[in-house]
Amino acid sequence: MTDTTTATTQDTHIDLTEQERAADLNIQELKRLVGLVEYDESKDPFPVTGWDAIVFVVGNATQAAQYYQNVWGMELVGYSGPENGNRDHKAFVLKSGSIRFVLKGAVNPDSPLIAHHGKHGDGVVDISLEVPDVDKCIAQAKAAGARVVQEPETVSDEFGSVRIGAIATYGETRHTLVQRTVDGQTYAGPYLPGYVERTSTYVKRDGAPKRLFQALDHIVGNVELGKMDEWVTFYNRVMGFVNMAEFIGDDIATDYSALMSKVVANGNHRVKFPLNEPAIAKKKSQIDEYLEFYNGPGAQHLALATNDILRTVDELRKEGVEFLDTPDAYYDDPEMRERIGEVRVPIEELKKRKILVDRDEDGYLLQIFTKPLGDRPTVFFEIIERHGSLGFGKGNFKALFESIEREQDKRGNL
Numbered sequence: 001m002t003d004t005t006t007a008t009t010q011d012t013h014i015d016l017t018e019q020e021r022a023a024d025l026n027i028q029e030l031k032r033l034v035g036l037v038e039y040d041e042s043k044d045p046f047p048v049t050g051w052d053a054i055v056f057v058v059g060n061a062t063q064a065a066q067y068y069q070n071v072w073g074m075e076l077v078g079y080s081g082p083e084n085g086n087r088d089h090k091a092f093v094l095k096s097g098s099i100r101f102v103l104k105g106a107v108n109p110d111s112p113l114i115a116h117h118g119k120h121g122d123g124v125v126d127i128s129l130e131v132p133d134v135d136k137c138i139a140q141a142k143a144a145g146a147r148v149v150q151e152p153e154t155v156s157d158e159f160g161s162v163r164i165g166a167i168a169t170y171g172e173t174r175h176t177l178v179q180r181t182v183d184g185q186t187y188a189g190p191y192l193p194g195y196v197e198r199t200s201t202y203v204k205r206d207g208a209p210k211r212l213f214q215a216l217d218h219i220v221g222n223v224e225l226g227k228m229d230e231w232v233t234f235y236n237r238v239m240g241f242v243n244m245a246e247f248i249g250d251d252i253a254t255d256y257s258a259l260m261s262k263v264v265a266n267g268n269h270r271v272k273f274p275l276n277e278p279a280i281a282k283k284k285s286q287i288d289e290y291l292e293f294y295n296g297p298g299a300q301h302l303a304l305a306t307n308d309i310l311r312t313v314d315e316l317r318k319e320g321v322e323f324l325d326t327p328d329a330y331y332d333d334p335e336m337r338e339r340i341g342e343v344r345v346p347i348e349e350l351k352k353r354k355i356l357v358d359r360d361e362d363g364y365l366l367q368i369f370t371k372p373l374g375d376r377p378t379v380f381f382e383i384i385e386r387h388g389s390l391g392f393g394k395g396n397f398k399a400l401f402e403s404i405e406r407e408q409d410k411r412g413n414l
């Protein structure tokens, strides 16, 4: 299923990222949470340490920042806006575990963020990655024919320096590459130069968990019909990513809609990008719906890894988060029960919460998907709890898509 066997047998070690250390995570936990593997970085033409930040453009960052704190248990750690010299937009930096989210909303009526938001609605504009050597990555990207949207430059403030550059990926999405150690000094600010520390005035309810998720597992990109292989090749050629599981045809076709999906990952598997394209079927695919409302390719869902999906889902439901529904028949199907076998909780507990379960040769995973987070039927979250499985819930695709189609139908988009 994967071509990473060579990577797992090498006698190398994995370093924790600054963000992971700050989140009190350890290697064993990360191996289980996101399927981290060991690999030899020295042979990588485009070494990627891990996620740096997921940057959203939203219609109202002030309110969105509050939503993600109050409902999703994220913690406010940084800010940039008119009060500290950024007259274009407000940006809020939120953290949960090792994940950093940045929410940007326009202040100035002439901000370029307004056109972006008008075209795409709330969405991910930048999947920013931490790299040990920006110049090496940008040189490799250029040699491989990628579009460089920002040449490497060093930016500094009182907390130190970072070196950043950026390349374009699908649609109007980019990968900003951030090198946080420059000349032996690691940047000490809350995010990037220009950002100041900011803590929340929000007080958590008594008994609320410290956080609802620990790490980012994968981000799915939706691309146009016939473009999936182009983007798989882009990640192989430009960024040295390896191919993981592959899903085609019946795996992910319902009676009405279908899609094709392939997965690429960086050497250590911290960063995993499933890439979807619509497939021809009787009705409009969920990917077509996304492409129509996002106005082009973009990030479809972000999978947040937790070590207690039951608690996470219970807490989120209390805050009013809506998840995709799964019919009881899914849990009552003897074939499914046979295939899944024993998992850490009785199936009834999953059924009560509509959590999906899938098993492969490496283990199993539990997962659930939210409804779209914003007004447009575009970006949403997945909550995932892995137990050995390095897959993406292939066995659930049909049940999941049927659930999405019921929602599409309600929106008049099927």
Ligand SMILES: [Fe+2]
Residues within 6 Å of the ligand: 218, 220, 301, 303, 382, 392
């Ligand atoms: Fe996913």
